[in-house]
Amino acid sequence: MSDTDLRPTGPDSHAEGRPARAAVVVGGGLAGVTAALRLADAGTAVTLLEGRPRLGGLAFSFQRGDLTVDNGQHVYLRCCTAYRWFLDRIGGTDLAPLQDRLSVPVVDAAHRVRTRSGEGPRLGTLSRDALPVPLHLARGLARYPHLSLAERASVGRAALALKALDPADPALDQEDFGSWLARHGQSPRAVEALWDLVGVATLNAVAADTSLALAAKVFRTGLLEEPGAADIGWARVPLGELHDTLARKALDAAGVRTEVRARVASVSRTGTGRLAVDLPGERIEADTVVLAVAQREAYDLLPPGALDHPERLLRLGTAPILNIHVHYDRTVLRRPFFAALGSPVQWVFDRTEASGVTEGQYLALSQSAAQEYIDEPVAVLRERFLPELERLLPAARGARVHDFFVTRERTATFAPAPGTAALRPGPRTQVPGLHLAGAWTATGWPATMEGAVRSGVSAADAALGVIGRPRDHLFRETA
Numbered sequence: 001m002s003d004t005d006l007r008p009t010g011p012d013s014h015a016e017g018r019p020a021r022a023a024v025v026v027g028g029g030l031a032g033v034t035a036a037l038r039l040a041d042a043g044t045a046v047t048l049l050e051g052r053p054r055l056g057g058l059a060f061s062f063q064r065g066d067l068t069v070d071n072g073q074h075v076y077l078r079c080c081t082a083y084r085w086f087l088d089r090i091g092g093t094d095l096a097p098l099q100d101r102l103s104v105p106v107v108d109a110a111h112r113v114r115t116r117s118g119e120g121p122r123l124g125t126l127s128r129d130a131l132p133v134p135l136h137l138a139r140g141l142a143r144y145p146h147l148s149l150a151e152r153a154s155v156g157r158a159a160l161a162l163k164a165l166d167p168a169d170p171a172l173d174q175e176d177f178g179s180w181l182a183r184h185g186q187s188p189r190a191v192e193a194l195w196d197l198v199g200v201a202t203l204n205a206v207a208a209d210t211s212l213a214l215a216a217k218v219f220r221t222g223l224l225e226e227p228g229a230a231d232i233g234w235a236r237v238p239l240g241e242l243h244d245t246l247a248r249k250a251l252d253a254a255g256v257r258t259e260v261r262a263r264v265a266s267v268s269r270t271g272t273g274r275l276a277v278d279l280p281g282e283r284i285e286a287d288t289v290v291l292a293v294a295q296r297e298a299y300d301l302l303p304p305g306a307l308d309h310p311e312r313l314l315r316l317g318t319a320p321i322l323n324i325h326v327h328y329d330r331t332v333l334r335r336p337f338f339a340a341l342g343s344p345v346q347w348v349f350d351r352t353e354a355s356g357v358t359e360g361q362y363l364a365l366s367q368s369a370a371q372e373y374i375d376e377p378v379a380v381l382r383e384r385f386l387p388e389l390e391r392l393l394p395a396a397r398g399a400r401v402h403d404f405f406v407t408r409e410r411t412a413t414f415a416p417a418p419g420t421a422a423l424r425p426g427p428r429t430q431v432p433g434l435h436l437a438g439a440w441t442a443t444g445w446p447a448t449m450e451g452a453v454r455s456g457v458s459a460a461d462a463a464l465g466v467i468g469r470p471r472d473h474l475f476r477e478t479a
């Protein structure tokens with residue numbers, strides 16, 4: 001899409017019917033950075049205000065001695081066309097490449113088999129072929145050793161039934177995915193070894209706690225619409241290099257004034273119909289404000305009357321993600337990542353290269369829906385997880401642990417529970433010029449980088465009066 005496609009086309013763009021000339025975006029996560037770029041690309045003078053000392057919001061990096069650490073392992077899929085557009089827009093595509101073809105090693109700690117080096121956990125792979133949907137998954141599923149033959153056939157039937165659902169149907173949001181799976185003949189083992197293996201990582205909840213509408217969105221878009229949709233991508237550099245350094249560069253080049261350590265205290269209407277954004281010691285007036293902060297902060301900042309039911313924002317629950325970081329004195333994992341069954345360990349990524357580690361290997365364990373562990377002391381987690389890693393990775397048995405630490409994100413995502421759809425507002429508010437963005441707004445997606453970018457585009461488009469234009473066009477151009 002060219003810049004001219006972003007020109008305001010209607011009176012929606014501003015309280016008095018003039019195009020928004022000055023915009024303030026509050027929040028420098030992926031939603032806010034996206035909104036700022038879109039508005040600036042359309043010729044708006046944009047100020048981006050971020051309360052923390054860096055951009056990137058929930059997807060960031062920090063230093064721990066010589067180690068550069070991501071607060072949490074982040075992956076995306078080929079079907080995440082908006083996040084891929086974002087990567088392209090900031091010049092980061094090559095730094096977060098996609099697999100050529102979906103291939104997820106899945107290790108079952110509970111089933112031991114003989115290996116060349118003795119005994120170890122059973123290994124299977126979730127993979128796809130180049131065949132059209134749904135045949136692209138048939139061979140991989142047929143060979144998946146963690147399910148019985150009958151379970152594999154039943155998974156295939158349930159997948160076809162899921163494909164027939166419409167994720168936008170409000171009735172689906174009233175039901176939980178676990179009950180639907182049980183009704184469609186899925187055994188507890190099939191839920192564990194397939195549906196939750198994928199679902200917990202993408203939705204941040206087990207099937208029983210997940211809205212059928214959101215589950216249908218994830219599984220349909222990721223696995224059942226296009227053959228390559230679930231190919232996995234992840235940053236080979238620290239997240240901060242993408243979401244802070246490169247994002248800042250793109251914002252600067254687009255002419256956005258970016259202020260970090262700039263915590264907004266209030267947003268209000270002025271007597272002249274404009275909006276005022278107050279920071280300690282500064283007031284900025286604008287035609288448009290995009291609030292791209294988490295739902296709790298949005299609730300606090302929204303002026304009275306902006307939403308009919310602002311309290312709904314507080315009813316949107318949250319769910320935690322825990323990351324466990326282990327630096328070994330040697331290489332214990334020869335693959336870039338794997339997922340685990342029969343163990344509290346969920347997904348394990350080799351982050352050695354990205355972290356700058358020069359000796360040994362640094363692994364990050366990504367533990368979603370981590371209610372059980374999120375408040376456990378480090379010593380307890382160490383005692384629980386190091387032996388598990390030894391069960392999953394025989395090479396870890398003789399290895400020394402240089403460093404073991406955790407990062408806890410207690411409100412990593414909104415909880416994707418049934419009934420959530422009605423609690424997520426769209427980009428518009430009843431205050432002219434004031435718009436909402438954030439992964440928690442009504443994107444149809446769970447709380448993901450994809451949802452955040454989509455929400456940023458929607459808010460900017462609402463501000464510019466171009467909302468309603470099919471966005472797939474924008475994203476697919478760079479797909």
Ligand SMILES: Cc1cc2nc3c(=O)[nH]c(=O)nc-3n(C[C@H](O)[C@H](O)[C@H](O)COP(=O)(O)OP(=O)(O)OC[C@H]3O[C@@H](n4cnc5c(N)ncnc54)[C@H](O)[C@@H]3O)c2cc1C
Pocket residue numbers: 026027028029030031032049050051052055056057058059071072073074075076262263264265292293294297321322323409411412413437438439440447448449450452
């Ligand atoms: C550990 C972890 C792992 C994850 N894994 C994945 C994954 O694998 N794949 C995936 O797609 N997604 C993943 N996610 C989710 C993803 O990170 C988020 O959905 C996305 O980054 C949210 O972006 P956002 O811009 O909507 O919100 P946020 O990132 O929350 O950004 C909001 C920003 O607003 C700022 N702010 C708040 N109040 C104010 C104020 N008053 N003034 C100024 N600034 C303010 C905040 O400091 C913050 O920077 C993960 C999240 C976590 C925490």
